[in-house]
Amino acid sequence: RKEVEQDPGPFNVPEGATVAFNCTYSNSASQSFFWYRQDCRKEPKLLMSVYSSGNEDGRFTAQLNRASQYISLLIRDSKLSDSATYLCVGNMEYGNKLVFGAGTILRVKS
Amino acid sequence: DAGVIQSPRHEVTEMGQEVTLRCKPISGHNSLFWYRQTMMRGLELLIYFNNNVPIDDSGMPEDRFSAKMPNASFSTLKIQPSEPRDSAVYFCASSLAGGGNQPQHFGDGTRLSIL
Numbered sequence: 343r344k345e346v347e348q349d350p351g352p353f354n355v356p357e358g359a360t361v362a363f364n365c366t367y368s369n370s371a372s373q374s375f376f377w378y379r380q381d382c383r384k385e386p387k388l389l390m391s392v393y394s395s396g397n398e399d400g401r402f403t404a405q406l407n408r409a410s411q412y413i414s415l416l417i418r419d420s421k422l423s424d425s426a427t428y429l430c431v432g433n434m435e436y437g438n439k440l441v442f443g444a445g446t447i448l449r450v451k452s
Numbered sequence: 453d454a455g456v457i458q459s460p461r462h463e464v465t466e467m468g469q470e471v472t473l474r475c476k477p478i479s480g481h482n483s484l485f486w487y488r489q490t491m492m493r494g495l496e497l498l499i500y501f502n503n504n505v506p507i508d509d510s511g512m513p514e515d516r517f518s519a520k521m522p523n524a525s526f527s528t529l530k531i532q533p534s535e536p537r538d539s540a541v542y543f544c545a546s547s548l549a550g551g552g553n554q555p556q557h558f559g560d561g562t563r564l565s566i567l
Contacts, residue, residue, distance in 0.1 A: 440555075
């Protein structure tokens with residue numbers, strides 16, 4: 343089983359739609375989680391950290407469910423510019439090593 | 453603020469040649485990571501350093517790959533001799549040390565093509 347698993351998609355949604363991605367992780371000792379965004383032929387960029395209490399940043403909401411070992415990302419009112427690959431990331435239980443999921447492709451269409 | 457700086461941005465060379473990739477982490481960050489990304493294998497961690505010391509190099513594919521961090525502001529990833537299967541985008545990232553609680557910040561990457 344992969345340490346971090348994501349549905350690769352692609353998710354094809356119209357502008358204005360709400361879309362949600364889930365990601366599961368295998369290491370129950372993992373403490374920190376992040377969502378990164380990667381545009382085509384660009385570097386991964388931090389989108390948001392994921393806290394146990396959940397957190398929101400504008401149209402983006404991240405949730406963590408430790409009991410079921412998954413994290414989620416909700417995007418409301420999708421924009422064309424949201425089209426990208428979204429990477430789910432968790433830390434290992436030791437050191438500074440982060441494990442990246444393979445990514446979920448989102449395509450927002452007009 | 454200056455982010456992670458990588459050079460070169462693109463490298464095209466013939467197989468068998470030595471390739472050196474360079475990275476300058478964000479000032480004040482004491483963890484540095486080298487990744488490789490391909491369509492087939494996604495983003496793979498090759499090696500990471502804490503305070504200039506290599507901590508985990510289990511992702512380094514083979515002896516042809518080596519990485520150094522002589523000081524807090526510079527690291528190199530070297531491939532010698534290079535092979536076509538090494539073609540990929542190589543990213544350097546840095547973070548504050550924090551037991552994995554700190555996010556990593558990526559450079560623009562080096563797009564490597566081995567002919």
